[in-house]
Amino acid sequence: MSHSAKLSLREIFGDRFSDETGLLFVYSYDAKFERTPDAVVFPVNSDDVSRLLSLATEEGFPVVPRGAGTGQTGGSVPVEGGVVLSLERMNHILELDCENLTLTVEPGAITGDIKSYVARFGLYYPPDPASYAFSTIGGNIAENAGGIHAVKYGVTADYLLGLEVVLPTGEVISFADKLYKNVTGYDLRDIFVGSEGTLGVITRAVLKLIPAPEAYATALVGFPDLSSIRRLASTIRSISASACELIGKNIVPVLMREFQLPLPPETRYLILIEFDGFGDEPRRLLDLMLSSFSGVSFFVARDEAERERLWDIRRNISPIIRANCACGVSEDIVVPPASVPEMLQFLENLPDEFPVKIFSFGHAGDGNLHVNICYDELFPERELEQLLEALFRKTVSLGGALSGEHGVGIAKKRFLNIYLSEESIRLQRKLKRILDPRGILNPGKIFDE
Amino acid sequence: MSHSAKLSLREIFGDRFSDETGLLFVYSYDAKFERTPDAVVFPVNSDDVSRLLSLATEEGFPVVPRGAGTGQTGGSVPVEGGVVLSLERMNHILELDCENLTLTVEPGAITGDIKSYVARFGLYYPPDPASYAFSTIGGNIAENAGGIHAVKYGVTADYLLGLEVVLPTGEVISFADKLYKNVTGYDLRDIFVGSEGTLGVITRAVLKLIPAPEAYATALVGFPDLSSIRRLASTIRSISASACELIGKNIVPVLMREFQLPLPPETRYLILIEFDGFGDEPRRLLDLMLSSFSGVSFFVARDEAERERLWDIRRNISPIIRANCACGVSEDIVVPPASVPEMLQFLENLPDEFPVKIFSFGHAGDGNLHVNICYDELFPERELEQLLEALFRKTVSLGGALSGEHGVGIAKKRFLNIYLSEESIRLQRKLKRILDPRGILNPGKIFDE
Numbered sequence: 001m002s003h004s005a006k007l008s009l010r011e012i013f014g015d016r017f018s019d020e021t022g023l024l025f026v027y028s029y030d031a032k033f034e035r036t037p038d039a040v041v042f043p044v045n046s047d048d049v050s051r052l053l054s055l056a057t058e059e060g061f062p063v064v065p066r067g068a069g070t071g072q073t074g075g076s077v078p079v080e081g082g083v084v085l086s087l088e089r090m091n092h093i094l095e096l097d098c099e100n101l102t103l104t105v106e107p108g109a110i111t112g113d114i115k116s117y118v119a120r121f122g123l124y125y126p127p128d129p130a131s132y133a134f135s136t137i138g139g140n141i142a143e144n145a146g147g148i149h150a151v152k153y154g155v156t157a158d159y160l161l162g163l164e165v166v167l168p169t170g171e172v173i174s175f176a177d178k179l180y181k182n183v184t185g186y187d188l189r190d191i192f193v194g195s196e197g198t199l200g201v202i203t204r205a206v207l208k209l210i211p212a213p214e215a216y217a218t219a220l221v222g223f224p225d226l227s228s229i230r231r232l233a234s235t236i237r238s239i240s241a242s243a244c245e246l247i248g249k250n251i252v253p254v255l256m257r258e259f260q261l262p263l264p265p266e267t268r269y270l271i272l273i274e275f276d277g278f279g280d281e282p283r284r285l286l287d288l289m290l291s292s293f294s295g296v297s298f299f300v301a302r303d304e305a306e307r308e309r310l311w312d313i314r315r316n317i318s319p320i321i322r323a324n325c326a327c328g329v330s331e332d333i334v335v336p337p338a339s340v341p342e343m344l345q346f347l348e349n350l351p352d353e354f355p356v357k358i359f360s361f362g363h364a365g366d367g368n369l370h371v372n373i374c375y376d377e378l379f380p381e382r383e384l385e386q387l388l389e390a391l392f393r394k395t396v397s398l399g400g401a402l403s404g405e406h407g408v409g410i411a412k413k414r415f416l417n418i419y420l421s422e423e424s425i426r427l428q429r430k431l432k433r434i435l436d437p438r439g440i441l442n443p444g445k446i447f448d449e
Numbered sequence: 450m451s452h453s454a455k456l457s458l459r460e461i462f463g464d465r466f467s468d469e470t471g472l473l474f475v476y477s478y479d480a481k482f483e484r485t486p487d488a489v490v491f492p493v494n495s496d497d498v499s500r501l502l503s504l505a506t507e508e509g510f511p512v513v514p515r516g517a518g519t520g521q522t523g524g525s526v527p528v529e530g531g532v533v534l535s536l537e538r539m540n541h542i543l544e545l546d547c548e549n550l551t552l553t554v555e556p557g558a559i560t561g562d563i564k565s566y567v568a569r570f571g572l573y574y575p576p577d578p579a580s581y582a583f584s585t586i587g588g589n590i591a592e593n594a595g596g597i598h599a600v601k602y603g604v605t606a607d608y609l610l611g612l613e614v615v616l617p618t619g620e621v622i623s624f625a626d627k628l629y630k631n632v633t634g635y636d637l638r639d640i641f642v643g644s645e646g647t648l649g650v651i652t653r654a655v656l657k658l659i660p661a662p663e664a665y666a667t668a669l670v671g672f673p674d675l676s677s678i679r680r681l682a683s684t685i686r687s688i689s690a691s692a693c694e695l696i697g698k699n700i701v702p703v704l705m706r707e708f709q710l711p712l713p714p715e716t717r718y719l720i721l722i723e724f725d726g727f728g729d730e731p732r733r734l735l736d737l738m739l740s741s742f743s744g745v746s747f748f749v750a751r752d753e754a755e756r757e758r759l760w761d762i763r764r765n766i767s768p769i770i771r772a773n774c775a776c777g778v779s780e781d782i783v784v785p786p787a788s789v790p791e792m793l794q795f796l797e798n799l800p801d802e803f804p805v806k807i808f809s810f811g812h813a814g815d816g817n818l819h820v821n822i823c824y825d826e827l828f829p830e831r832e833l834e835q836l837l838e839a840l841f842r843k844t845v846s847l848g849g850a851l852s853g854e855h856g857v858g859i860a861k862k863r864f865l866n867i868y869l870s871e872e873s874i875r876l877q878r879k880l881k882r883i884l885d886p887r888g889i890l891n892p893g894k895i896f897d898e
Binding site: 093097098099100101102118122143144146150151155157158161167171173174176177178179180181183184185186187188190191192193194195196199210211232233234238239240278279282316334335336337338363367368399400401402403404405406407408413416419420421423424425427428430431433436446447 | 546547548549550551571592593595599600604605606607616620621622624625626627628629630631632633634635636637639641642644645648659660676680682683686687688689727728730733745761774781784785786787812815816817848849851853854855858861865868869870872873874876877879880881883884895
């Protein structure tokens with residue numbers, strides 16, 4: 001970054017500009033990757049963002065938008081240096097519209113704050129990525145975040161009505177605010193959803209809210225083998241479970257021990273399943289679901305305390321993996337839901353070929369698995385690359401894709417051509433180029449330009 | 450169209466090519482517009498479509514994709530001549546996947562056939578545009594069709610998982626087939642949804658299915674004035690009605706008379722409201738809804754026959770308008786749901802300024818109103834244009850858009866800049882140009898290039 005560019009930024013942002021080393025460190029990393037920026041700025045409105053991006057397009061320095069930095073794939077990391085655009089001061093909840101059931105927010109608003117704010121009015125914003133207590137709504141939109149309840153309620157894109165975006169060239173564009181239907185020109189809004197901050201900077205969003213469910217029925221089900229979970233996907237989707245969390249082989253014995261779960265010792269897989277709704281309906285659906293299984297053991301939460309205990313089990317997965325996996329990578333593949341058993345089988349066979357231990361869990365109802373591959377620190381990088389390529393090729397051969405909810409970022413871009421055709425990548429590059437002719441916005445992510 | 454281009458087409462398509470005048474007439478119109486093409490071809494697979502489009506891009510003749518021609522805005526009409534690409538022979542239901550709850554179809558499959566096919570398996574494909582008994586799924590995707598149940602279930606886009614598209618330059622692109630989540634590169638799939646056949650030709654779609662509801666509760670509610678329906682939108686969305694059809698002033702007296710409805714004579718608006726689900730739930734929700742109104746009259750269907758009778762009333766709206774409106778135009782505006790009363794008030798005031806009669810009805814729960822403007826055949830076109838401009842300006846001032854489910858086509862393109870900013874139109878044109886460099890696919894629709 002040139003000295004003059006920094007001077008211009010200081011002029012625009014005043015004390016909302018910084019290039020102090022200590023502060024830059026804070027804006028250098030996400031959950032997995034790290035690179036120190038040259039400067040950080042703290043815009044307070046879309047005009048600030050527009051002036052920054054205009055200058056960046058003029059001068060040619062990279063700008064990397066950043067929410068809370070909870071991403072897993074490097075999306076908010078300034079891998080080519082330049083300016084981190086922190087949206088933390090644009091964090092206001094602007095308007096709850098109880099007539100149209102919408103919430104207008106700035107991009108830096110915390111997802112968890114949004115959820116609890118609307119809950120006070122009996123309303124529900126369903127998306128709940130694991131990091132929702134910290135992650136920002138702008139980041140969720142940029143990564144099209146999912147979460148535990150996506151199996152019934154869908155992902156962030158499904159709750160986005162309006163969007164204001166600043167293009168890399170500085171123009172501000174707004175998309176329909178509170179409309180539940182709209183066929184007036186091309187759907188450009190959805191291009192920005194899941195584009196990982198590479199096509200525009202989100203400066204305002206209008207979210208769709210729904211009535212909050214009032215009753216839950218929750219059960220933990222133990223399965224002895226893969227064949228017994230084969231029909232799970234279709235059952236889950238036909239009976240509309242609101243959560244269907246699968247816990248794989250290596251994690252189950254630890255959970256059985258730590259939580260003293262009253263399940264048969266031959267239990268190999270756990271599924272935490274929940275139904276939500278009103279009155280007795282969730283319990284009726286859960287019973288219908290449980291009656292469709294044969295040869296499985298389960299227990300049903302009898303009250304809210306027991307339900308919380310079951311969710312505690314789910315919440316303990318990541319700590320258990322961290323404790324048992326000093327060195328490893330985590331992937332976020334997605335397959336058609338019915339292919340989950342075949343994918344699990346493949347994962348369980350991986351240690352026959354590579355010296356690794358696999359911990360898998362995830363959102364079985366929508367086919368999105370989080371695969372943790374653990375290895376000794378001496379495991380050669382070349383072999384790890386072979387393993388990952390084999391994993392992604394298998395995923396794609398089952399009709400799957402590289403990421404269900406974490407995005408490509410820098411973590412998976414070298415594998416992108418396993419999933420996307422050359423034609424498709426060419427088209428994506430063209431789209432990037434018309435929106436960002438100088439390639440200044442979050443460069444080096446998803447694909448190389 | 451050049452003679453040599455026709456010869457090439459005849460070579461590719463054999464007897465699936467025609468330029469006979471009688472046949473061309475059949476492919477010249479939709480529900481509102483008309484223009485005879487130079488030729489029509491009947492592809493049977495994506496390879497056919499690809500060869501046609503490659504040739505068109507080479508030779509520079511227009512190609513206009515056509516489903517059943519039930520559109521309302523000229524989307525399938527060859528306004529600049531050229532070839533109509535009829536998808537009627539690509540009409541197969543290819544695969545029902547009961548494990549992943551998906552249906553793979555060719556674009557010419559009839560929406561109604563799809564709905565009844567999956568119903569046999571206890572499954573539900575919700576989108577139901579008024580023409581669903583004839584319209585094709587490809588056309589529904591191209592226009593992002595809605596329908597009566599969109600208020601609860603959403604529009605066509607919400608049920609689209611996979612898509613195969615032939616680009617104007619002939620390349621075939623596929624988007625994730627049976628994935629319920631996917632953040633692997635930009636979301637290019639949704640660009641094609643609602644793009645009115647101008648960006649690519651849909652040659653295959655994978656639809657998401659859901660479990661079919663088993664019980665219904667239906668009521669017809671009469672309202673004496675606009676203030677009594679003011680809180681309707683929020684109530685409808687908070688209690689999740691599956692249909693909320695509003696019938697406006699001039700239609701109500703005819704229906705009251707013809708169906709001898711037992712409602713007070715001062716009834717000015719009717720709302721047909723339905724809840725669906727399982728067991729007693731729909732009836733519980735309907736009662737909750739009805740109890741939230743005050744000063745209204747209603748009757749509730751006691752059995753399936755009475756429910757059908759209520760829906761008959763709704764089905765009679767269009768015949769009544771046709772019978773009472775020899776000359777007129779029909780618009781398809783959409784506003785935030787809570788603005789429906791204000792929009793109705795505006796519409797009712799229009800006859801004070803223009804010699805017209807207004808018949809309004811539509812999907813009140815999602816703010817999508819069908820406005821029929823009837824006039825004497827001597828009504829000057831200049832004044833009609835003034836009226837339409839006033840209508841669209843009011844719509845946009847309420848946060849609305851020009852079309853909720855019919856698209857822009859040629860019908861509304863001269864008003865597009867009332868809704869879309871210059872910047873936004875410029876971006877749409879750029880997108881069109883990278884996909885269709887010679888502008889051969891459905892030219893003259895949405896905007897002029």
